[in-house]
Amino acid sequence: MKLLRCRRSFSTSASLGKEIAKNLKGKSTSSQGWIQRQLRDPYVEKARQENYRCRSAYKLLEIDEKFKILKPGQCVVDIGAAPGSWTQVAVKRTNADEKIPGKPRGFVVALDRLNIFPIDGAALVTCDFTRPDAEKRLVDLLNGRPVDVVLSDMAPNATGVKSMDHDRIVALALKAFKFGLQISAEGATVLMKLWEGRSCKAVETELSKFYDVVRWIKPKSSRSDSTETFILGRGFKKSNVV
Ligand SMILES: C[S@@+](CC[C@H](N)C(=O)[O-])C[C@H]1O[C@@H](n2cnc3c(N)ncnc32)[C@H](O)[C@@H]1O
Known part of the structure; x- marks a missing residue:
């Protein structure tokens, strides 16, 4: 799960994240929670802006x-x-x-x-x-x-x-x-x-x-x-x- 989280933040841009958020319907509760948390997380956005592959x-x-x-x-x-x-x-x-x-x-x-x-x-x-x-x-x-x-x-x-x-x-x-x-x-x-x-x-x-x-x-x-x-x-x- 930890691995998945890290990899997702590498491959998912903020705009894509927002698009995903629109489509939370049908996702498991844990996936919805993960997506919402990613979108709220300032380090995810910072990593994207500063070209780091992951918030880690x-x-x-x-x-x-x-x-x-x-x-x-x-x-x-x-x-x-x-x-x-x-x-x-x-x-x-x-x-x-x-x-x-x-x-x-x-x-x-x-x-x-x-x-x-x-x-x-x-x-x-x-x-x-x-x-x-x-x-x-x-x-x-x-x-x-x-x-x-x-x-x-x-x-x-x-x-x-x-x-x-x-x-x-x-x-x-x-x-x-x-x-x-x-x-x-x-x-x-x-x-x-x-x-x-x-x-x-x-x-x-x-x-x-x-x-x-x-x-x-x-x-x-x-x-x-x-x-x-x-x-x-x-x-x-x-x-x-x-
Ligand atoms: C939290 S992620 C590392 C994130 C990384 N430090 C970064 O900043 O991008 C943990 C990593 O440990 C790796 N890992 C877990 N068990 C491993 C093993 N036995 N051999 C090699 N890598 C392993 C996973 O594949 C995963 O990529």
């Missing part, structure tokens, strides 16, 4: 404004990246598209099980991250380059059973986190999406073993009725990885 861009932009995690020249791995708004932000802020004159060029690799429409400056991988070959495909693209920032906005299709959805997103985040331990440069950053639940504390404890500072973040642009939350680890300590 503003979550990363907000986090980056506050914590300054993305810089020109950095290497970023973005896991669970479709439709690509975080990748767009990462490309711009690291200068992977070389649009900031005089600044070092960054490198951004993005993976999703769904196809991502090309993004200038990003290397894209279409693969389920839980597949055995997924990590190798990313490692091959990195070609030995240490990673400065690992992003995971991965979210499984929600079943509506909160505890089950929580366990599934935690499993994805922990997989991204463990992969990050292997590819990250000293001092690197990790940022992962979770849905609140019983394992959040355990995830925090795990991150604290390898990162100097660990913070929970709920950006303003994250819907208040969502249990979505983000965990940020800064100052990766490579020597703590055995």
Whole structure:
């Protein structure tokens, strides 16, 4: 459901949205609610105006404004990246598209099980991250380059059973986190999406073993009725990885 929401905001313009709104009749109650919420959501319109593929861009932009995690020249791995708004932000802020004159060029690799429409400056991988070959495909693209920032906005299709959805997103985040331990440069950053639940504390404890500072973040642009939350680890300590 989360995935569908993000993809719809990528492909649906405001004018099309208004047209759809005229035709709410016959739609399920949840679809009608979703359409109406999209039309009222200022971030959906802002994303359309600023050419972001999805309102999610503003979550990363907000986090980056506050914590300054993305810089020109950095290497970023973005896991669970479709439709690509975080990748767009990462490309711009690291200068992977070389649009900031005089600044070092960054490198951004993005993976999703769904196809991502090309993004200038990003290397894209279409693969389920839980597949055995997924990590190798990313490692091959990195070609030995240490990673400065690992992003995971991965979210499984929600079943509506909160505890089950929580366990599934935690499993994805922990997989991204463990992969990050292997590819990250000293001092690197990790940022992962979770849905609140019983394992959040355990995830925090795990991150604290390898990162100097660990913070929970709920950006303003994250819907208040969502249990979505983000965990940020800064100052990766490579020597703590055995
Ligand atoms: C919230 S969306 C990501 C939005 C993205 N950060 C953006 O700004 O455009 C979550 C994504 O996680 C992806 N995902 C979920 N499970 C995955 C898996 N096992 N492997 C790869 N991608 C996965 C979904 O396909 C979906 O595109």
